[in-house]
Amino acid sequence: MERFLDMHMYVTSALQKTDMKAVGLQLALDLLHEKEKRDLITGLKTRTNAGRPNWNKIFQIIADQKKGKVTVFYCGPPALARLLKIKCDEFGFTFRKGIF
Template sequence: MANANFSRKNNNLRRLKERNKTVKVKCFLDGPYGTGTREIFETEHAVLIGTGIGVTPMASILQSIAARYKTTMRSCPQCAYTWFQEMPKSLMKLKKVDFIWLNRAQKSFEWFISLLTEIEIDKTRMVSSLNPHLNHFIDMHLYITSAKQKTDMNGIFLQITLDMIRKEKNKNFITGLQCKTEAGRPNWNKLFRKIAAENKGHVKVFFCGPSALAKIVKHHCEKYKFDFVKEQF
């Protein structure tokens, strides 16, 4: 009986060693590598620029920002009142976010319109919860590049009509959002000058789009001393 137990124990040890072999193989790791957007929460003033489907990583960032703010939401145990506490710097250093999305056609805005609508609703709730400084924490700039600008006689009446509808309904006719959709391409010099004048801290631009536009945006970043990070498109 003792020999049987000893034999069984040896068999168990042998199987255990076979299953957990020590293999002397050297392994080398080159990296780790991550995307440029991983630095977003260490940035003071972030500018997110996406073109077409290049908005995908920017949409993820906006979701993460909204999720982090929701963690600061508190509710009164005696009533239904809710409010947002101040964001600790250990969780996020962001003071301002400018989201810039360029699309050629109106239909392309449908990709993430539900997400942007949710962000606008959350922002309204946060502002009403005694956080008025959050009113312009996230500013959205949408551009439909195939449309004619007001400076073009073919597009001036369309733009005037859209502006009237937005003023009356407080909604964008093209996207259904409160933020305005601009016709044509951004005036990068004018836009970056406005961002620099806000003085919300050091600005870092996160870009995802075609290389040709990346060169233009990078040139303006250098002019205004903004950091520039390009996501592979």
């Protein structure tokens, strides 16, 4: 059965994999994820990414898969909601946000 939900988890305050100060930590997290098939931070199968996401790259990969209608669900700061709404419009995705 194909997945109908794809989660992308980011710790935006963490250093990215390309930052030399974080290389050791990122390598250790990658090795643990490979061995345990779970993310050390969340316990989910999806690996948590460090740093800020490249929305154009992520959305392009999803669009290239041509798996049908894509809906982006978001809950968080309004500034990022505005950016994601613009990106969703560019790629033809539906945007939904939750407010608590």
